[in-house]
Amino acid sequence: MTAPEATPASRRRLVWVGATGLGILAVAAGVLALRPEQELRPAATNAPASATAPTPAPGSGAPPPSEDAGFFADFFKPRGEKPEPAPGIGGVDGGTGPRKAEAAKADLVAKPPLDPAPYDFSPAARRDPTKLAALLADTRARLFDGRWEEHLAKLQPGLRAALIATKTDPEGKACEELWRDPLFAVGAGQALLIARAGSTEGFTTRTGPESLRRLAESEGLAGFLEELLRRPEWMETFLAQVKPEDEVPAALKVWALAWNADPAPLRGKYLRLQVAFALVFDRERTLAQDPEEAINPLTRYAFFRSAAEEGRLKTDVTKLPVDALLWVAGSEAGDPDLHWAHAETKLRRLDADDWAKTFELVAQGGTLAKLLTPTNRPAGKNAEPKLSKTAQAKIAEVDAGSLEFSFKFGGDPVAFAVESARAFGIPAATLKGRAAGRTAPPLWAAFQKDPRRWELGLGRPATGAANGTALDPQTGLPVGEFELAALVDRRRTGPEADRCTRLRLMARLAAQLGDPGRQQACLAAACKACDRSLPAWRERLAAMATDEAAPTAPWAATLAELRRAFDDSADMRDLADEQEARFLLGRVPAAEAVRTLEDRLRRWLRDFPARRDLYLAGVARAARVLARDRSANEKEISALYREALENCAGDMAEFRGLLADYYATVKGDETLERRFLDDAERTFRRKVDLPAAEFFEMTEELYVYFRKCGQGQRGLRLRKEGQKAKEASEKGAK
Incomplete structure (x- = not known):
């Protein structure tokens, strides 16, 4: 059958349709050419991709996630890796990532400033429920506009005024009572969290406000942030456990995602478990x-x-x-x-x-x-027993x-x-x-x-x-x-422990607001409230050790208080001795320092004979104090190490460590180096009893010290004794 011949009208219609189609294609191509290039990103979800593919439940048949999924890739880098610069709020230097950076920056600049009037935390304001409602309303607004710098600037003056107006008492009851007030607790918790939410370990240059902005921009996480910033008990739980080494922005994100993943009836039930996971997984962790x-x-x-x-x-x-x-x-x-x-x-x-x-x-x-255990007995003299096939299969x-x-x-x-x-x-x-x-x-x-x-x-x-x-x-x-x-420890739970925690946080707030005196008072009260709190004591000693406080801090009374609280703890007594050597013994006459050091070492051997590690640490600490004036303390240095070598002659690991420490202390002083060689050789000959092979190894090590001190010829005699003992032992073995 032959197709009908096309008429002139149909030809014109085909030409018109073709021209129209080409025109549409040309317009579409032009639009695509003029369209700005956009970053391709997957749709946001409430649950992030994981650096490790989560193991599907047995029998679930779930497909494995893609290998390029990365839980940490979009927020921070694993330990040891530096992030690549990315434009963010504040530009590349801000380091907050690519999410609508310039638009957010323009919004921050375009909006008028907030009302500069600081928040009021006076007694009258604390009795007015509308003040807390206003603070929470402003906090919610900050989740949308991201103006956390201005929010912090409005918080700090009122907090400082309330803190100054609170009397200081040895028990810290007034400060602790202030922290228990809902309005003050919310404001103080927010101030601490905003300041502490920045990156601290060099992964990014992100500040606290920048971190909160980015967290609020993450889909589904703003609700957690709003809940956190209105609940002082949540902020208290988190802040009390945060340490200087923590990467707080990442920890907050892990916590937010865990909270967001909980079913509504369970939200808040596993708060402590979530905080623990947040602080453990602020950096990537791998399988053992x-x-x-x-x-x-x-x-x-x-x-x-x-x-x-x-x-x-x-x-x-x-x-x-x-x-x-x-x-x-x-x-x-x-x-x-x-x-x-x-x-x-x-x-x-x-x-x-x-x-x-x-x-x-x-x-x-x-x-x-x-x-x-093989049960079969294979034929052949040298054949080894083999496991059964059933055992191998299992x-x-x-x-x-x-x-x-x-x-x-x-x-x-x-x-x-x-x-x-x-x-x-x-x-x-x-x-x-x-x-x-x-x-x-x-x-x-x-x-x-x-x-x-x-x-x-x-x-x-x-x-x-x-x-x-x-x-x-x-x-x-x-x-x-x-x-x-x-x-x-029983004393770490109960009302006293809770008071200690609040006083520790109040001390951090005082430090943030520039009041070191109040910080010291709050930490001292925290140690009284719970005298077995390790965090409270460490924070108190660290605060006292600052350059401004060290010359006038009451070290003697504080360390005596520490020793009473931990009379049964060798490690805490060692901490007290370390602080004493750093801040007290350097300012007393040498004779008094020597008597104190000798007394401390005798107490170590008497009270904790098994803790040789801390005894050796005490010897090294005493040597550092005496070495501040080596020429005046030559006899004391020699006597210190001579007694220590005799006490440790039965353990070659301890003996070797003492020799190395002794030499490092006297290196460069010819008189002290001769004393070192005399003490080492005398103690080795009189107190050390070793098998021939170990005796030879020890003489070789001692010979090295003789050479370092320019007494190589003198050390040859001891070295030859070791070689003879080794040769005699080898002949006897034959």
Whole structure:
């Protein structure tokens, strides 16, 4: 069949349609060409992408998230990385990211200034409920306009006036009562939070107001910020736990996202757990078994929240303090390990005070240890026994680095006890002791057995473990085991502890407002309110150590008070001795300083004979004081180290450390160097008893010191004695 021939009219119609289509395409191309280039970003969601793909629930069939998803990428960088400059509020130097930066800046400039009248916190204002309502209304407005600098400027004058009008008393009752007032508590909490919300560790140059602006701009998070800034008890809980090392902007974002992810009926119930996760995950954390895999804080928080709601935890995480929950949130196990632990019947049946059994079980080879013992006897003289295929299959089913593998087939009992305890909400830590010689330092476990006691010696070795240190999940810095024991001190809970916390915050506010005298008074009152509060004492000593306060601060009375409060604590007594050496002994006659130092060292050996580490620290501290005038204190320096060498002659690690410290103290002074060599050789010959091989090694080390002091020929005699002892031992062995 032949197609009909096109008429002239149809041809004209086709030409017209084609021309019209080309015109439309040309217009569209022009619009696209003139359209400014825009950044492609995914749609905002209430839950962020995670640096680590969250582990799907067993059987969920959920697809794995993309590898380029990053929880931390949009807000801060992992430790050690510097952020690339990005235009933000205030330009590139502001460092607040690309979100509508120039528009926000233009809005801030275009709007008229706020009413400059400061907020009133006088007694009359505190009795007027409309004042608090007005402050909260202005706070809500700041969430939309971001003018936190002006808000802080309106807060500080009124807070300063109220603080000045409050009388100072030794117990701090007036200041504490002022903080309890709702209007003042909201204003003071906001002032502290706005000033403290800036970046402190060099990741960004973001200030506190800039951080709050960016947080408020994040979709779904402004509601949390409004709730936080109107609740003084929330701000108090957070600010009391914040430390100088914390990256507060990131912590606030983690907290906001955790709060936002909670169902409405649960919001506020897990406040302390959220704060603990926020402070632990202010920097990226990775798995212990896979340092390349980061932990998703929201997935991890949701696990513990769900476990608490279902009654699967061994503790009540709604009642534990934040500083205890840090040792739960700091878990380095993977999500599959946590789910496995809750599915294991034997672990579910254990109580917290029986958790030491987990260490014993793994140390003995696990529940299926017999599978690792070959039962067949292969033919052949040199043939090795092999595991059965059934045993090999069972072992292959389990990841070798998992908690399940350690539980079934044995492994690291310390890591298993700690991580399995944390999985059930039990605060736990790995403690590390002092390395003996060239060996690795010993490790053991610690966990909270009950509300009033920590078990600090699970797997503690007999030597090198008089004291252990753990890495603080919040800061990554070492903390002593005595600080873990202090978490359950009876005096840290109750009205006295709450008063101590408020006085500490009042001291921070006084420092922010430029009133160091009030700061000192509040910290002194905080230490009276709860004399066993480690944070209060450390903040008080740090405030006294400032350049302005150090020359006139009442160090003697303060340190005496500290020693009375912690009479049974070797570590706190060491802290008092350190401050005494820094700020007191340098201003007294040398003879008096020597008598004080000798008395302190004798007390160490008498009261804490097992704490050799702190005794050696005391020797080094005394040497630093005496070395301020080496020529006048030659005999005292020699006597100090001679006695210390004799006391430590039975431990070569301590002996070597003392030799190194002694030499560093006298280096460059020929007279003192000769005394050093005399004391070292005399003590070594009279007090040290070693096997031939170790005797040879020690003589080689001593010979190095003789050469450093220009007495190499003199040291050859001792070196030859060591060589002869080694040769004689080798001949005897043959």
